[in-house]
Amino acid sequence: MKFAYKFSNLLGAVYRRGNLNFSKDGNTVISPVGNRVSVFDLKNNKSETLPFSTSKNITCVGVSPDGNLAILVDEDGAALLISLVSRAVLHHFHFHKPVHSVSFSPDGRKFVVTKENVALMYHAPGKTREFNAFMLDKSYYGPYDETTCIDWTDDSKCFVVGSKDMTTWVFGTKRWANLVYYCLGGHKNAIVGCFFEQDSLDLYTVSQDGALCVWECDTELDGLLPEKPREAPLQETGEEEEEEEEGAEGQPRAEVIRGKSDGNRQQQGSRNVCYKRLGKYFFNKEGDFNDLTAAAFHKKTHLLVTGFASGIFHLHELPEFNLIHSLSISDQRISSIAINCTGDWIGFGCSGMGQLLVWEWQSESYVFKQQGHFNNMAALAYSPDGQYIATGGDDGKVKVWNTTSGLCFVTFLEHTSSVTSVTFSPRGFVIVSASLDGSVRAFDLHRYRNFRTFTSPRPAQFSCLAVDCSGELITAGAQDSFDIFIWSMQTGRLLEVLAGHEGPVSSLSFNPMRSVLASCSWDRTVKLWDMMDSWQTKETLRLTADGLAVTYRPDGQELAVATLDGEISFWNPQTASQTGSIVGRHDLQMGRKETDKITAKQAAKGKSFTSLCYSADGQCVLAGGQSKFVCIYSIKEQILVKKFEISCNLSLDAMEEYLDRRKMTEFGSLALLDEGVGDGETMAVSLPGVRKGDMSSRHFKPEIRVSSLHFSPTGRSWAATSTEGLLIYSLDGGLVFDPFDLDLDVTPTSVRRQLHQAAWAVAIVLAFRLNERALTREVLEAVPYDQVEVVCSSLPDLYVEKLLGFVAAELESSNHLQFYLTWAQRLLIFHGQKLKVSCEWNIYTIRYAEALSKQRGLKRAASEAASDDERSEVSDLMSEPSLEETDMLS
Template sequence: MKFAYRFSNLLGAVYRQGNLNFSKDGNAVISPVGNRVSVFDLKNNTSETLPISTTKNITCVGLSPDGNIAIVVDEDGAALLVSLITRAILHHFHFHKPVNSIRFSPDGRRFVVTKENVALMYHAPGKQREFNAFVLDKSYYGPYDETTCIDWTDDSKCFVVGSKDMSTWVFGAERWANLIYYSLGGHKDVIVGCFFEKDSLDLYTVSQDGTLCVWESDTELDGLILPKKSKPQPPGPGEEEEGEDEVERVEGEEGEVIRGKVEAPKEKKTRNVRFKHRSKHFFNKEGDFNNLTAAAYHKPTHILITGFASGIFHLHELPEFNLIHSLSISDQRISSVSINCSGDWIGFGCSGMGQLLVWEWQSESYVFKQQGHFNNMASLAYSPDGQYIVTGGDDGKVKVWNTNSGLCFVTFTEHTSSVTNVTFTSSAFDLHRYRNFRTFTSPRPAQFSSLAVDVSGELVSAGAQDSFEIFLWSMQTGRLLEVLGGHEGPVSCLCFSPVQSILASASWDRTIRLWDMLDSWQVKETLPLTSDALSVTYRPDGQELAVATLNGEICFWNPQSAAQTGSVSGRHDLETGRKETDKITAKQSAKGKSFTSLCYSADGESILAGGQSKFVCIYNIREQMLMKKFEISCNLSFDAMEEFLDRRKMTEFGSLALVDEGAGDGDGVNISLPGVRRGDMSSRHFKPEIRVSSLRFSPTGRSWAATTTEGLLVYSLDGSLVFDPYDLDLDVTPASIRKQLRLQEWTSAIILAFRLNEKALKQEVLESVPHDQIRVVCGSLPDIYVEKLLSFVAACLEKSGHLQFYMTWAQNLLMLHGQKLKNRSGAILPTLQALQKSIQRHFEDLSKLCDFNVFNIRYAVALSKQRGMKRAAEDDEEEEEEEEEDRELSEEMSEASLDGADMIL
């Protein structure tokens, strides 16, 4: 249970390559990120990364019309059938070649996959009871070059395929008598998009040079005629005149083969479907330098969205080609365009910058705008309550992420060079006004490689890599206080003691120096090492120091006595892979690898270590042994992932990666420079190396995060899959617990539920306790169950809507058992921080709601006053009218009485 961490979310990257998809309701965007798939909920402003991964980067994702399943295909053609409801992999399949696009038919019964110059139509999984989920129905040949895009008619009778040979092919999903295939020309560049009109065979085709062709069909969808034979049969000799070759089987695959010729079919008794070139339009009036790179069409509203290499996109109304809107969203190439079912939101993906944008074109506003670090992510830090994560990257940006939503809400761009380290304090960057609060500079230019802030937040220190010095500044004044010299090598890491004003500095000169901040910044102790120090960190109680060295070891020191208490050799646990250009095995390559980042757990009993490897290790400090190892990535698109040499890549001249196949035109082999740690960015075909640059445990202890080549990975405890009873006995059963509840023995029921330790049962028991009995139950609980109950309340408070109920539990537990909990402050600290995180999140949500309601209440009050004044004015008018009527009535009565008196007289 303690180390049952599972992959939770991927932050720091929102889009890499491939096509975007909107969910069925149009409220979520499904985006491929490397070899994973992320779902961004635009209504609730949250993100989720599916717990699936392919062996290489994903190139295309096909979504079923009902939104229940998706087919994910990577660069090699390996496909996964994924359930979007259960988030599980249902089937594995391999297309053996790279797949360019995949598209389900509108009725969900078939899907078409394009690879090389062929279109393959499969039966959709789940529609028929078959052993194999991917059953090939037909293979369509026609284009001479690679196929690029697909679209279906609304009734799923036909589909169209675009190609790099500048032709567009219309195929029948069935063997229609008057339409088997049809080839369309008219373009002078690669076809980027082809779209059917709504409930019609009319076509729009868009090419890379910015040309739109409109094709009009002489036949309606109802005019497609089935052949006399209902079942598809191989064509006879007479049918070859219609422009179709003899049907044959492809070796190793089942399914009918349909081959098309470019010539138009000849007339027969049945009139064939024909297309007429109606009109031609051009996007690029100024020239051909701006290529059209992506296109999407919304059939109900007849809107065409086109994206260009310059970051500009256009909205046109078809078929008149009226420009509705044009905007530049980036200076990078738009890689993918998608539009939701209602036609209001348009999704854009830019692979060059790692951007994902959702634009509402009617209001001309952003619904969603996210961008990750488009270079390596270097470091991370948790906020004190664990609610935020701040990351720094080689792109010079500092981003703050919300751990609950998984989204970035502020980016600081004040740095002009790579950010090598970050730490979280409330006054460095103002998270209330989102601005730079203070900038610290050195008297002479220095390359800072490490950073640390003391517990009080008053002292800021940075270590230099070139001058071997440590700089100290005051947070209040921003002035440089002292420059500490003494190291004889670059300063690799700094760490302040959490209980004392002592700074520990690690250097490549094989020493750890402890600096006393209260005694004139003098060296208090120097700890000798056997190898270069790469990372140093204090235990949360400040009584132990962990150091990672270049020889792959982790050494533990007592900072008070300056004595080494233990060491762990982690070189064999790293298990680094070999690079493509390596001439040695992975086992030999591992001898030069080491841990570069360390982090203690919240209780200080274990330590997390990561480095130049795809593995993250958790060690038990007391036993000095490996407890668990996490594989952070299985993506073979990264370098240094493979363990053995692939003999299929070996030639008579050596490894294929080292063979220069260029013809002297400058496109040679991209071999990284010696000693380059972060990858050679000068090469055009950059293949990043897998590595872990920074690790941090959450203050709550429920999760940990790692900055890797893939992005910011978050691993959380998954208690639902682990049965971890406490003091279990034969009489501890769900039936006995519910019996205690019926007898209103609340304390006994809680103790039994926590002994069985099932989350659903614990929540049921806890929420059965009456509100007025909470204080009594908390006072009668044994001490051993107080911490367990407080931890469970903190976990429930984070997601439950019963805010006052769980707050009452937390308040009574802390008030009645505060002194006992204070004595175990070290062990109870993660629970208290989890409680603080939950309360803070609810406070922020409620404060926003209250601020919003304040204006609503003011408006309602003003409206009621206005109506009251209006009603008062109407009442005054009514009173005046009544008084006028009374006055007229009295005058009439007086006149009548006078008339009567006159008559009497």
């Protein structure tokens, strides 16, 4: 069995915090999810999580105008420069302070980062071939408080920065003669958004108290005059020291521009740029709305979108401030707003509910609406065909996810308390879930409704669930009455109550081949119940510690049990004898929580596995629990085969093995002190054994853990529900960027240069050498229709098969059907003989498929044949392929 499982996708969470971005074409939303970034393709209805992560939660994302690069910055100011084309990390950088916003200039040559009260302008990477991707150009000082937002003029000559000190600052990317900086006031609260008008220096500023100011500039963009060269530098001694600080790590010194709010500098003989306020408008005249939390402006359509803490958003047309419409999308705070390039779609992110919505304002309809579990995920199950995953969470919701698209397509809201277990029926059309609200519910995946509700005579909190191989018996274990309840799926009636356990029932599992139920309990026993023999106890297996999880091997010949002492024991259910055990306590490697007073090594002694599942072939077992690691063990050798670290997010608790010495004082760890507690008060430390933190504390860090595991029936992937979300690890992850015969001169610029020179064949060859799908499509669709035949005839043989494969893939999704059919026809006409030689290996596969089709027809003939001679002939024809054919197929 292969163990090269790699992270494939993150489901169950679509947005956490940070700013949303649309792609260049406007069909894709880029959303930060914890310390990862997810990309949602709205056109093809698919989602993808990029295969890299930051060390802490991402707070802001900046995307370049061409859509090829992005900058991710986490809570501490650590930044990653990534390529959205090749899905690779290009550069690491650290700003050493929390960053509030990142924005590229429209021409893509600069980008501005705001941290604390300073705006730093860097040269954008990729324009020149330099090793250091982050070259500081200028530092702009002006605001007295933290900066909040950035916007650029269309020609990239100026940018504007909003601040919490209620001022807005306009800076020039160069020292223009009539504009170095300009300070605007007029607000009574922090600035949420500041936006330039299209092709103008006119401004709109929006503040947190719901006020909009319209500013008119007396100078056009073309009226900015270059500054005359000066003999002496303007910086004073103190500013030169600033330059030395900013120009560390071998970088050249950057220019420092300091602004003063009491006046704007100008050179002699030139008239300074001047702003005048044309109007001031208020969003909350009626008092219906509270704080304004997010804003976005589309320059071409003059559309202003504002979001409020109550979940309401407004659409206004500027500068007249005409209300188009307002709508409430939730009762939670709107954290981020983004508008796509055409101005048709508006993206909303709500961090409180974990919602991501894309709204088409003209038709007033949802384009995309996804929401993860509000609280932690508790359980998951794969469908029998591996196409769907059902998850249950502490918010009482049952969600069904499509593993191909990565999106949730149905949510069931009938449960009123935490869902503890979910499972599919053997045929895959029914989902059964158990909850702490005292009910077990069955949901129909055809009609999307709850068609059965199973309850107990006395209210009980169900902690586990199992469905037998026929799908007729539903069993659930209670954690308060210690009983196991059995219902009939057909009638919904309670058939039997199994009593015998002396502690809470923690796990149930049915034998896949027989109607034998295994129940695991805290009373240190596993009981085997025969469903066909009067519900009697068949065997009782004695454990060394409290049982936490039990599961059958896919063939039903072995039983695995995880116990509280960190061991996994294996049993033969036929003889009730133990066949082996694995001590996995030391493989968990639990991190040290900030409030722990013991070391991580000592804390790991009390940890255990809480979830188990067998691999599809039954040779290995997958185990996870109160740790960031998931372990795969070989059952035969009883050794650890591989260990997966599901998260490296330091924003979660219990991630680091050692305490941070910077947080240690003579009075103890600073993590034990609540920042919001006044003088003379202390924070109440959570009691030992509390699993989900003290919700009454002002600062709560969720703890990393794995609550449920499940292998796909195909064996190609497995899924884990954790604090981060639903993580999918797969063997089928292919490379996105796989260049062929690449050298230094093969770049997108050189490909497009050949395209402009009408060298179609050369451009196609260069595009395939670079092997970027979007670029290849651009080159291919740029070839004139009457030149297709000429290009196909002059194409080198090495690229014919690549081009034919690309055309075949595009035929399934492209709208240019006739165009690509022409390509396929011309390629087969000119290169048919050579392609025939390369395809001869496939002839045996075709013969095998033909033999299988004949086999089905012969089966029908065998049932109708009467004579023994005819049956012997049929059996000869139904024999397996020859040894030669089998070798060729393998």
